[in-house]
Amino acid sequence: MALLLPAFRRREPRAAPDDRRQRLWLWGLGLAFPSVVLATLTGYGLVVGERLLPHAASDLVTVTAEARQWEWRFGYADRPGQTTENVLHIPAGRPVDVQITSLDVIHSFWVPRLAGKLDAIPGHVNVLRIEATRPGTYRGLSAEFSGEGYLGHTFRVEAHDPASWGAFLRGDAP
Amino acid sequence: MRDVLRLSVPLALWLAGFSGVYALQGLTCSRHWPEDLPARPALLVGWALAVLLQAVLLWLISRDPSPSRFVQGTSLALAAVSLLAAAWTSMPVALTSTCL
Amino acid sequence: MFALGGVLAMLIRAQLASPHSAFMGPEVYNQVFTMHGTVMMFLFAIPFFEAMTVYLLPGMLGTRDMAYPRLSAYGFWCYLIGAATMVVALVLGLAPADGWFMYPPLTSTEYSPGINADVWLLAITFIEVSAIAAAVEVVVTVLRYRAAGMSLSRMPIFAWYILVVAVMILTAFPPMILGSVLLETERALDWPFFQVDKGGDALLWQHLFWLFGHPEVYIIFLPAAGMIATILPVMARTTLLGYGWVVGAAVSLAVLSFGLWVHHMFTTGIPHMGLAFFSAASTLVAVPTAVQIFAWIGTLWKGRPELHLPMLWILGFFATFVIGGLTGVMLAVVPFNWQVHDTHFVVAHLHYVLIGGYVFPMVAAVYYFLPIITGRTRFFKLGEVAFWLVVPGFHVTFLAVHLVGLLGMRRRIWTYAPEDGWAIINLVASVGGFVTAIGFALIVVDIAVNAAVASRGRRNPWGAGTLEWATAIPSPSYNVASIPEVRGRYPLHDDPEIAVRIARGEGYLSWPTRKRRETLVVGTSRAEPLQVAVLPGNDGLPFVMAVATAVVFLAPLWDAYRTAGVALLVVIALALRWAWSNGSTRDEGPLDAGRGTSLPSAWEVPDPPGWWGSLFLLLADATMFGSLLFGYAFLWTVAPAWPPASYVAPGLLDVLLALVGAAALAAGPRLAARALLASRGPWIGLLVALAGAGALTAAAASIWAARPDPTSHAYDATLWLLGGFVALHTTLAAIILAYVCFRVAAGYASSVRIGETRIAQLWCDFAGSTGLVALAAAWLPGVFA
Structure with missing residues (x-):
């Protein structure tokens, strides 16, 4: 915009030959400028993206998330047999891998304050790494349109401190 | 028609190479890929082939110029773009984790 | 001429479609947002630029008509019937309701039992047939039907853009058509392409859809860009800076855009390396876009721009599209995408790109070419008022939508709670939306009023240099009285008298001595005159054939497969009848083409126009075949039940x-x-x-x-x-x-x-x-x- 307006203000065209203009506008502003900016940005994105991946970790907790119209069911590797509906319990301060899948149509698992979203696709298991730094309740939603009940297809995440996480695993009321 | 091909083939083959490397990456992460075969060297070879192909095309176009100056200039530029695109877009094979 | 009547009607339809969709907006839900996306993408954006092209391209190239006028008419009728079906379905409440990209299994029989999804699949595929017909015709017209001497380097810049777009249509639509065929056979015959327990995979649809869907964005943007590159230099009273650069940028943009499809699928659990390829390609594609933008700004600096109404709209384009481009780059960054994917941020981004990058330039184009269509000079100044309603209104709306997206509002939810804190922003967005809609309505009024009552104008009112302005206005149906010989990129600047000389018949094929409609076929590269092609006369066959084709596609909605089969036989018979009317039973030998040249008839050469048309139709067919092989390989590699x-x-x-x-x-x-x-x-x-x-x-x-x-x-x-x-x-x-x-x-x-x-x-x-x-x-x- 800043470049556009002066073009209208000038009365007489400056007598520069076309090839000099090409050097400024096309080589300089058209090619070099965006290339440098974009290369930097992509590199930065890849580094950050790499850091968010579910790499191996020592104190890892694994949970499962099964979506269906319009409900979420969560399971816990540390406590086989236990499932919870529309509430996911995790320990705070530890990396958690959520294994996401779907029983019917495509849904998406999204807890905005903990991580980006990842789709739940029938037949596939996608793994999302989340980590809550502090104990508390976080809102989670399904973020892929799934028909009539889409609006209310939400859940919450309870992040526990070590003591209450232990209590949850033992089966005491959280 | 030769001029039209001169303008279009390098980029079309970039697309083929790009899709090929992506398909190879999909294959390395699938059940068909042998466990003991390391994926990254295969991907690096794929990348190198795609870049090499573009270099050859660029050389061919510069060696056999079109009678039209405009077509020759533009096709050289597009072949150069394809070469850069091949180098840039498959660059992740060297940098990121393969199947996570 | 029949084709011309069809094309005019096509223009009118498309112009009607625009405010209609602006009224629909994202306010009224499931069927409506699905239809909003579908109507805008398939029934407005593509047919509108195709109509403009069919109407204007022959004039720009200095030839008489498109290569296959009857095919234009056929495509138009297919579009009209398909579009009418969709609209009727909407009125009857049978419209699809699963989002415009129709992800299975939500769209499979189990979760969408009615015929709503079938309406989408069949009617859209039917309309795509007409898009492919138009694309074949555009490619052959640009490559073979130009003024003599109009070599590749002398083509009007719009011809380059539309050539690129037409090739993209030929290669991008087939994956989508294949996807629709797969999903429809699954719905109708229970062939389990997307059912995971039977060896299918829902992701296959997403690949096929976005393999089409991303190039589609550029298929929509590039014609508008071609309009800008045509109009802007004229408004700046100069010539386009870096013609070769712009051509190169358009071609690279077109091909690069095919390497982006997975960036719509960043959240589907594809490995990070796969995403990284597409992230890199997505940022790369911004470079040729930047080259074009700066070539245009450089052109403005080079000339002395005047602020006519088309120029105003192009400024609106710059202001809007640049923001859309920047948010696009943001979305190409994988981690950011994981966060805002499927929120209103994406919605705002795509509206900036599509409205800023397509609608605004097309409005500019309508105003710019209005004298050719109506023969009148614009008199009433409603258009300026409309501009000042639409552009600020639009920005208010979608800046607000960006914001609410960043605050976490998902797309496609039909309401939200007050405690979400989105209420005021959404209210602002809606008010802005209504202002925009009023502005669009004013544009329609403005055009209608000016077309009806403004004073007759003079030829070439803007002082442009390309051949479409060399005819009388409004332009006659045969475009040019004789086909000119051109020696530069701007024939009207090279030779101010060229219009008179064309009218005096100093070009090729000036007198219809053989009592038929003839035009010149030239060499693809240097445009040397090669053949004399005979254009067909007025004919009802395209309409009949379109109706029969409609039955083939729409009868399956009622499971009337036998009717569809019979209709298919009728289509084949009509197609043969159609082809039969070409050709001659005797050798005519070289024909006098004017200017002392004699050329063979296109019926007496080894590569007649039909050969070129077949070649490019088969290009589309080959892409379809490639997509089928891709789907097969994809299932073999990825599908769980294999x-x-x-x-x-x-x-x-x-x-x-x-x-x-x-x-x-x-x-x-x-x-x-x-x-x-x-x-x-x-x-x-x-x-x-x-x-x-x-x-x-x-x-x-x-x-x-x-x-x-x-x-x-x-x-x-x-x-x-x-x-x-x-x-x-x-x-x-x-x-x-x-x-x-x-x-x-x-x-x-x-x-x-x-x-x-x-x-x-x-x-x-x-x-x-x-x-x-x-x-x-x-x-x-x-x-x-």
Whole structure:
């Protein structure tokens, strides 16, 4: 915009030959400028993206998330047999891998304050790494349109401190 | 028609190479890929082939110029773009984790 | 002329579609947002620029009409019927309600039992047929139907853009058509392409859809960019800066855009390296866009811009599109995408790109070309008022939508709670939306009023340099009285008198001495005059054929497969009747083309326009075939319920049949053409090819016989489809061969009139080579297992 307006203000065209203009506008502003900016940005994105991946970790907790119209069911590797509906319990301060899948149509698992979203696709298991730094309740939603009940297809995440996480695993009321 | 091909083939083959490397990456992460075969060297070879192909095309176009100056200039530029695109877009094979 | 009437009507329809959709907005829900996206993408954006193209392109190229005027008319009627079906479905409440990109399994029978999704799949595929028809025609027109001397480097910049776009349509639509075919066969016949427990995979749809969907964005943007590159230099009273750069940028943008499809699928759990490829490609594609933008800004600096209304809209484009581009770059960054994917941020981004990058430039184009269409100078100044309503209104709306997206509002939810804190922002967005809509309505009023009552204007009111302004306004249906010889990129600047000289008949083919509509065919690269093509007269056939085609596509909605089959036979018969009306039963020899040249008739050359049309139609067909192979490979690699219980293994006889069949298909037409050249009868060659078609069909049928139940596993369904693809093309080749036999018998072939045999050769080559590849693909897993 800043470049556009002066073009209208000038009365007489400056007598520069076309090839000099090409050097400024096309080589300089058209090619070099965006290339440098974009290369930097992509590199930065890849580094950050790499850091968010579910790499191996020592104190890892694994949970499962099964979506269906319009409900979420969560399971816990540390406590086989236990499932919870529309509430996911995790320990705070530890990396958690959520294994996401779907029983019917495509849904998406999204807890905005903990991580980006990842789709739940029938037949596939996608793994999302989340980590809550502090104990508390976080809102989670399904973020892929799934028909009539889409609006209310939400859940919450309870992040526990070590003591209450232990209590949850033992089966005491959280 | 030769001029039209001169303008279009390098980029079309970039697309083929790009899709090929992506398909190879999909294959390395699938059940068909042998466990003991390391994926990254295969991907690096794929990348190198795609870049090499573009270099050859660029050389061919510069060696056999079109009678039209405009077509020759533009096709050289597009072949150069394809070469850069091949180098840039498959660059992740060297940098990121393969199947996570 | 019939075609012209059709094209005008097409313009009117498209102009009506715009405010309609602005009214719909994202306020009224599921069917409405699905239809909003569908209508805007498929029923407005694409047909609108196609209409502009069909109307303006011949003038720009200095020729009389598009290469296949009857095909224009056919495409138009297909579009009209398909669009009407969608609208009726919406009124009846039968419109699809699963989002405009129709992800299965939500769209599979189990979760969408009504015919709503079928309406989408069938009607959209039907409309895409018309888009492909138009694209074939545009490619052939730009490559072969230009003014003499208009070499590639002298083409108007819009011709370059639209050539690129047409090739993109030919290569991007087929994956989508294939996807629709797969989903429709799953819904109608229970072939489980997307059912995971039977070896299908829901992700296959997303790949096929976005393989189309991303290029689609550029298919929409590039014609608008072509309009900007045409209008902006005229408004700045100069010439385009860096013509070659802009051409190169448009071509690279087009091809690069095919390497972006996965960036719509960043959240589907594809490995990070896969995402990284597409992230890199997505940022790369911004570079040619930047080259174009800066070429345009540089052009403004070079000239002395004047602020006419079209220029105003182009400024609106700059202000909006640059923001859309920046948010696009943000979205290309994977981690950011994971966070805002499927929120209103994405919605705002795509509206900035599509409205800023397409609608604003097209409004500029409508105002710019209005004198050609109506012959009048704009008098009432409503257009300026409309501009000041639309652009600020639009920005208020979608800046707010960006914000609410960043605050976490998902797309496609039909309401939200007050405690979400989105209420005021959404209210602001809605008010802005209504202001925008009022502005759009004003544009329509403005155009209608000015078209009806403004004063007659003079020729070439803007002082442009390209040939569409060399005609009287409003432009006559034959465009040019004679076809000019051009020596530069801006013929009207090179020779201010060219309009008069065209009208005086100093160009090629000035007097209709042979009492038929003729135009010039030139060489693709240097545009030297080569042939004299005869354009058809007014004809009702395209309409009848469009109606029959509509029955083929729409009868399955009511499970009326027999009706559809009968209609298909009718379509074939009509197509043959159509083709029959071309050609001549005697050799005319070289014809006087004016300016002292004599050229052969297009009926007496080895590469008639029909050959070029077939070539590019087969390009689309080849892409379709490639997509089918991709789908097969994808399921084999990724689908969870693979491998199937067993693979099909070929018998020796089947392999032999396939090889011999393909060889005969390749050899037959060549033999026939050689015999014709030597003035002998082509019968042996034609019969050899027919036998080859039969053998290859038998080989394909052996696959069906080996796997009788396509509903049991996605592998079987895929085999059926591969076999079907082969059989379809061998049948087509056989029909064409039989047709050529009848033509030869009726005297339509001679040692110079071999064009039709050569067209048959193209189709036979295609059927033979794809047949071999398809059968090899079907048999290979079984051979290795």
